[in-house]
Amino acid sequence: xxxxxxxxxxxxxxxxxxxxxxxxxxxxxxxxxxxxxxxxxxxxxxxxxxxxxxxxxxxxxxxxxxxxxxxxxxxxxxxxxxxxxxxxxxxxxxxxxxxxxxxxxxxxxxxxxxxxxxxxxxxxxxxxxxxxxxxxxxxxxxxxxxxxxxxxxxxxxxxxxxxxxxxxxxxxxxxxxxxxxxxxxxxxxxxxxxxxxxxxxxxxxxxxxxxxxxxxxxxxxxxxxxxxxxxxxxxxxxxxxxxxxxxxxxxxxxxxxxxxxxxxxxxxxxxxxxxxxx
Amino acid sequence: xxxxxxxxxxxxxxxxxxxxxxxxxxxxxxxxxxxxxxxxxxxxxxxxxxxxxxxxxxxxxxxxxxxxxxxxxxxxxxxxxxxxxxxxxxxxxxxxxxxxxxxxxxxxxxxxxxxxxxxxxxxxxxxxxxxxxxxxxxxx
Numbered sequence: 001x002x003x004x005x006x007x008x009x010x011x012x013x014x015x016x017x018x019x020x021x022x023x024x025x026x027x028x029x030x031x032x033x034x035x036x037x038x039x040x041x042x043x044x045x046x047x048x049x050x051x052x053x054x055x056x057x058x059x060x061x062x063x064x065x066x067x068x069x070x071x072x073x074x075x076x077x078x079x080x081x082x083x084x085x086x087x088x089x090x091x092x093x094x095x096x097x098x099x100x101x102x103x104x105x106x107x108x109x110x111x112x113x114x115x116x117x118x119x120x121x122x123x124x125x126x127x128x129x130x131x132x133x134x135x136x137x138x139x140x141x142x143x144x145x146x147x148x149x150x151x152x153x154x155x156x157x158x159x160x161x162x163x164x165x166x167x168x169x170x171x172x173x174x175x176x177x178x179x180x181x182x183x184x185x186x187x188x189x190x191x192x193x194x195x196x197x198x199x200x201x202x203x204x205x206x207x208x209x210x211x212x213x214x215x216x217x218x219x220x221x222x223x224x225x226x227x228x229x230x231x232x233x234x235x236x237x238x239x240x241x242x243x244x245x246x247x248x249x250x251x252x253x254x255x256x257x258x259x260x261x262x263x264x265x266x267x268x269x270x271x272x273x274x275x276x277x278x
Numbered sequence: 279x280x281x282x283x284x285x286x287x288x289x290x291x292x293x294x295x296x297x298x299x300x301x302x303x304x305x306x307x308x309x310x311x312x313x314x315x316x317x318x319x320x321x322x323x324x325x326x327x328x329x330x331x332x333x334x335x336x337x338x339x340x341x342x343x344x345x346x347x348x349x350x351x352x353x354x355x356x357x358x359x360x361x362x363x364x365x366x367x368x369x370x371x372x373x374x375x376x377x378x379x380x381x382x383x384x385x386x387x388x389x390x391x392x393x394x395x396x397x398x399x400x401x402x403x404x405x406x407x408x409x410x411x412x413x414x415x416x417x418x
Binding site: 045046048075076107184185237238239249250251253254255256257258260261263267269270271 | 281287288293294296297298301302321322323366369370373374391395402403404405406407409410411
């Protein structure tokens, strides 16, 4: 664990109106990581499959382009964003709302260990400090403070993720919100952010442009005709694809498995979704 | 099983009201080790009124004929995986978190699917279909 005093904080974090007195940093990543182009990805803990997959996809695509993915190690959106970044072999920073030595939540102890091995964990609390609900808003100001861009993937009204977005807006940082179903209460907070002026996130390239990071050329794909046709129809269940495309169940299942192995789709709760923005 | 305790998950006409902790507790009731032993996991949408009102589907007698023929085939000359099927299975082990048992299960299910389709060998389409029946990651 190293301690960084207020004067040595990364520039973006030092610039917020109430920067922490010091931060504790743990992990094998270089402390300079905290000064690199970074995007916060935050959202609901009890997220939907849509939110989970979008968070994973954004974490992966941004990290692959060299952006540091910052989040709060919570269940749901936070954890998926960290995992996506790790999956891409990129860097991700977890900001804790408890002492730097604590693994909270316990279900993410293994994830925290991988992040410590490859990147960094950050906290303004000294070792031993217990997690407490009132510390999480303060933690959110550090998440937003470290990043030029904050992305809210899914949030109910009055979600903690909206507090992170508020901090980002107060500091004049860019806020993106992932548009969602208007009938889903999990997208009520994000859709409201868009109504209030946040940029709707349509593609990860928009975030890269906002950060001034070069957008990597999309990889060329060699897909069979069945797989390409199915990709156009997502999200859908296998049964719906069978009905919509006039194919047999085995053909659809095989094509979906092919797409899944290419990490182009993911299945959750019986629904397959594309893992790329169209 | 339902996807969550309140029964709202996966139903487009309902909203899930479970908290993250409640959801995790519900899913923890089935251990990963147990789920690993399931050959077929199929997500079923809540049937719509029109589907409930529809007449009976394929009679079991016809299905029985297919199953008996496949069983006989598996006992006599089980289809073997071809090269493309092997390659797909290897890729699946690398990409998905398949255990040794999981791999063996997928291989067996693929063989059964090929036998039911009366195919000469187990092809990638059979492996693909078998993979689509494994336990999705979010339940683990």
